[in-house]
Amino acid sequence: MSAAVITPTELAVPRDGPWRHAGRRLVRRRAAVFGLCVVAAMVGLALLAPWIAPFDPLATSFALVRKAPGSTHWFGTDEVGRDLLSRVIWGGRASLAAGVISVAIAIGVGVPLGMLAGYAGGWLDAVVSRITDAMLAVPFLILAIALAAFLGPSLSNAMIAIGITGTPIFVRLTRGQVMNVRAEEYVEAARAVGNSPARILLRHILPNILPPIIVQATLAIAAAIIAEASLSFLGLGQQPPAPSWGSMLNTAQRFLTQAPWMALFPGLAIFQTVLAFNLLGDGLRDALDPKAT
Amino acid sequence: MLKFLPRRLLQLVPTLFLVSVLIFGLQQLLPGDPATVMAGEEHDPAVIEQIRKQYRLDRALPIQYLYWIKGVAEGDLGESMRIKQPVSQLIATKLPVTLQLATMAMLFAIVIGIPAGVLSAVKKGSAWDIGANVFALWGISTPNFWLGIMLIFLFSVQLGWLPASGFVSPFEDLRQSIAATVMPAFVLGNAIAAVLMRHMRSAMLQALGSDYVRTARAKGLLEHVVILKHALRNALTPVITLGALEFGALLSGAVLTEQVFSIPGFGKLIVDAVFNRDYAVVQGVVLVTATVYVLLNLLADILFILVNPRLRD
Numbered sequence: 005m006s007a008a009v010i011t012p013t014e015l016a017v018p019r020d021g022p023w024r025h026a027g028r029r030l031v032r033r034r035a036a037v038f039g040l041c042v043v044a045a046m047v048g049l050a051l052l053a054p055w056i057a058p059f060d061p062l063a064t065s066f067a068l069v070r071k072a073p074g075s076t077h078w079f080g081t082d083e084v085g086r087d088l089l090s091r092v093i094w095g096g097r098a099s100l101a102a103g104v105i106s107v108a109i110a111i112g113v114g115v116p117l118g119m120l121a122g123y124a125g126g127w128l129d130a131v132v133s134r135i136t137d138a139m140l141a142v143p144f145l146i147l148a149i150a151l152a153a154f155l156g157p158s159l160s161n162a163m164i165a166i167g168i169t170g171t172p173i174f175v176r177l178t179r180g181q182v183m184n185v186r187a188e189e190y191v192e193a194a195r196a197v198g199n200s201p202a203r204i205l206l207r208h209i210l211p212n213i214l215p216p217i218i219v220q221a222t223l224a225i226a227a228a229i230i231a232e233a234s235l236s237f238l239g240l241g242q243q244p245p246a247p248s249w250g251s252m253l254n255t256a257q258r259f260l261t262q263a264p265w266m267a268l269f270p271g272l273a274i275f276q277t278v279l280a281f282n283l284l285g286d287g288l289r290d291a292l293d294p295k296a297t
Numbered sequence: 298m299l300k301f302l303p304r305r306l307l308q309l310v311p312t313l314f315l316v317s318v319l320i321f322g323l324q325q326l327l328p329g330d331p332a333t334v335m336a337g338e339e340h341d342p343a344v345i346e347q348i349r350k351q352y353r354l355d356r357a358l359p360i361q362y363l364y365w366i367k368g369v370a371e372g373d374l375g376e377s378m379r380i381k382q383p384v385s386q387l388i389a390t391k392l393p394v395t396l397q398l399a400t401m402a403m404l405f406a407i408v409i410g411i412p413a414g415v416l417s418a419v420k421k422g423s424a425w426d427i428g429a430n431v432f433a434l435w436g437i438s439t440p441n442f443w444l445g446i447m448l449i450f451l452f453s454v455q456l457g458w459l460p461a462s463g464f465v466s467p468f469e470d471l472r473q474s475i476a477a478t479v480m481p482a483f484v485l486g487n488a489i490a491a492v493l494m495r496h497m498r499s500a501m502l503q504a505l506g507s508d509y510v511r512t513a514r515a516k517g518l519l520e521h522v523v524i525l526k527h528a529l530r531n532a533l534t535p536v537i538t539l540g541a542l543e544f545g546a547l548l549s550g551a552v553l554t555e556q557v558f559s560i561p562g563f564g565k566l567i568v569d570a571v572f573n574r575d576y577a578v579v580q581g582v583v584l585v586t587a588t589v590y591v592l593l594n595l596l597a598d599i600l601f602i603l604v605n606p607r608l609r610d
Contacts, residue, residue, distance in 0.1 A: 138315030141594075142587045145549035146567065150583045153571040154326040230440050234553055237442050238568055257446050257557065264450050271443035279438035 026215070029291035036287020042280035050096040059087035061094040061247050070263040080265040083255065088266065091247040092273050098248040099277065102163050102232035102241070103225040109167025110174050111221060117171075118178025119205050123186060133179070136172040144169055148231055152240040159232075159248070162241040166231045170224055177220055181213035215292035222288055226281035233274050249274045305598060309591060316587045317369065320580050321362050327576070335378060335576055348378075369584065375577035377570070384581035387566060392585075394464060395555070395562035398485065399547050401478055405486030406493055406543075411536070413490070414497025418505060419524055429494055436491025441550050445484045445557035452480060462559035481558040485550045489543045496539045500532035507531075534604050541597035545590050 030036050049056060059077075068085035071077055079088035121132035139147065151165035185191060186209075194208045235241040236250025244251060249270040256267035327334045332349040348354070353361050368375065374384035417429035453461035460477050467474040504510060505528050513527045514520075552564030559565070563582065570578035 134311045134315055137312045138319055141312055141316050141591045142319070142583060143545035143549040143590060145552055146583055146586050149552065149567060149571060150320075150323055150579055151326070153579055154323045154576070156328060226438070233440055234442065237553065238556060238571075240571065253443060253446060257449075260446065260450050261454050264454075267443070267446045267450065271440065271447065274440050274443060275438055278440070279434065282434060282438050 026288075026291045030287055033287045033290060035283045036291070039280040039283030039285075039287060042276060043284060046096055046277050046280070047100060049093050050100050053093050053097055057087075057090035057093045059090040061086060061090040062245050063087075070259065070266075072263075073265050079269045080263065082252075082266055083259055083263070088252075088269055091252060092249070092269050095242075095247040095249045095252060095270065096273065096277070098159055098236070098242045098246070099229050099232055099250075099274070102159065102166065103229040103281075106163045106166035106170060106228045106232070107221055107224045109164065110170035110224065111217070113167075114171040114174025115178045115217060118175040119182050119209065121175065122179035122182030123201065123205055123209070129179070132175060136175045139169070139172040140176070144227075145231060145234060148235060149238065149240065152235055157240045157243060159236075159242040159246075162232055162235045165235070166228050169231075170228060173224070174217070174220065177216060178213065181216060182209055185209055185212055219285055219289045219292060222281055222285035226278045226285065229274065229278050229281070301602065302599070305595060309595065312591060313588065316591070317366055317584065318362070320584050320587070321365055323580060323583075324576065325358075335574065374581035374584065377575050377578050379570075379573040379575045384578050387578060388563070388581060388585055391561065391563045391566045394560060395548075395551050395564060397467065397474075398478055398482055398551060398554070398560065398562060399544070401482035402485035402489065402547060402550075403540075405483050406489035407540070409486070410490035410493030411497050411533075414494040414536075415501055415524070415529060415532075417494070418498045418501035421502065429498070433491040433494045436488050436494075439487070440553075441484050441488055442553040442557050444487065445481065445554055448480050448484060449557070464560045464562075477558075478560075481554045481560060484557075485547060485554045488550060489540075489546060492543055492546070493536065493540055496536045497532065500535050501528060504528040504532040534601065537604065538597040538601040541593055541600070544593050548586055548590070 030040075063086060065081075065085035068077070068081045070083055071081040071085075073080040077087050077089065079092060082088055082091070117132055121129040142150075148162075148165045148169045151168055152162050155161040155165060182205075191204060191208055194204050199208070232241055233248070233250035233253070236248045237254045239251070239254065242248030242251055244255075252270040253267060256263070256270065259266055324331055332345045332352070332354050335348050335352075336345045353364050356364075365375075372385055374388070376383055377387060380387065413429040413432060417426040420426055449461045452459045459480055463477055465473040465477050505524075507528075509531075510523060510528050513523045518527075548563070551562060552567060554560070555562045555564035556568055563586075567579060567582040569575075570582065
């Protein structure tokens with residue numbers, strides 16, 4: 005019945021979906037593509053660490069203490085003779101896992117709370133918003149340090165601390181987005197035909213507010229990687245001897261005069277990964293939100 | 298303005314109340330019996346009992362909170378377990394150090410960020426613009442503790458121009474004081490400069506596209522007058538307030554910078570406290586930081602209204 009209404013020309017030219025359209029816009033941005041490639045490479049290295057790393061990241065050797073970069077040990081060795089390249093590759097696992105898992109925690113808690121607050125309004129919104137304000141009143145890293153301090157130093161506690169600290173940003177973002185689209189006609193229509201609030205939120209509102217959340221998530225991963233490195237640098241994240249970029253920098257500072265390469269490579273690894281996520285995030289913002297540019 | 302201020306002040310009450318609940322609640326995260334954990338290495342039952350009494354850990358949680366907040370309101374943030382000094386006194390001695398560092402960092406950020414933002418907006422699409430954007434990207438992607446370590450390597454280890462660590466009060470020796478803080482202040486200001494540059498660029502682009510700038514140009518004013526007097530003055534307003542919000546980032550960054558450069562400030566106080574399991578100090582520092590930050594936000598809001606005549610009534 006409805007097929008009769010569609011003309012053959014319309015069938016021949018399929019309408020381009022918004023996501024595919026955004027994908028094409030993203031690919032046109034060289035910086036974003038570069039960011040995406042670096043992120044993909046770092047994720048690949050981290051996943052394949054056991055096969056790619058040339059040496060055991062924990063194997064010490066008195067004969068190899070603080071050797072400068074060379075043909076066998078490309079990044080040199082550390083104060084107990086461990087291969088730095090292998091440690092940087094393995095350290096990527098901790099950093100990327102911390103970035104992704106802590107942001108997943110922040111999204112998992114923040115987005116549902118923000119959607120509830122934005123859609124329900126009233127006292128629920130007031131309570132959620134005040135708690136969000138209070139959490140945002142404490143500077144990011146200081147709250148993360150305090151949480152990590154009370155939870156106890158470990159990589160998983162650092163992820164929890166960063167995740168909790170990052171939650172209010174997602175609550176506020178989602179709440180604002182939901183309030184924007186709540187009055188839109190398609191939401192009204194969905195309500196008028198008798199959809200339940202849960203269905204309206206998940207099927208009608210969520211897909212429409214997803215783009216800014218994706219952009220924020222990408223930039224939040226960059227911030228979370230720096231935060232994990234910071235906590236590990238302070239001794240509150242990954243515990244030795246397990247490698248992480250932050251804790252490697254902590255040790256490196258003590259050997260700055262004798263072995264500066266110990267500080268160079270883990271720092272470059274953090275910089276490059278964070279830069280890549282920032283480039284990707286900026287590119288995604290341009291691609292997903294044409295109004296912003 | 299007169300109508301706005303009381304309402305805005307009233308908003309602070311629930312925020313600060315919840316901040317205090319949050320900070321008090323941190324204690325509940327401690328694994329096991331808080332008194333035993335707080336005692337640390339000390340296993341003497343008498344000491345543990347004393348801690349339990351001091352923090353009223355045997356009472357119900359709301360009661361504990363009430364006693365704690367009553368003390369806070371009277372300026373009593375508890376006592377450091379390790380140094381045996383009142384927390385408020387510790388904070389009072391460390392805060393000026395961090396404030397000096399933060400002020401210098403902000404100065405760096407403004408001196409670098411604002412001109413870079415103006416330049417990249419005025420010369421949009423040019424090599425200057427690309428350069429400024431690359432700088433901003435570099436600034437927000439570089440972990441400041443790594444930048445600090447690299448600068449120490451360059452300026453202290455290799456060139457021997459600047460001291461690698463330590464702090465000298467400006468009242469003792471101004472020259473030494475500046476020499477000791479110039480590197481950490483740059484490290485701390487660098488990331489803020491990047492953020493300011495981005496804000497400045499977009500505010501300036503908006504101002505340059507506005508009607509009043511077109512009018513000013515149409516009147517035949519010189520281009521630098523149009524840019525500096527007409528566009529910049531208007532574009533600075535949002536940047537000032539957004540800049541004030543960066544104070545939080547400054548305090549977060551100070552924790553790491555002070556650690557790298559061994560500066561005995563606020564940030565080092567909280568890190569040392571964390572490792573000494575000196576929980577009262579951690580709570581005190583977080584509470585004071587949050588209060589300062591909230592008050593700065595308020596100040597930024599007031600400033601925004603004061604410099605924006607359209608919002609004044």
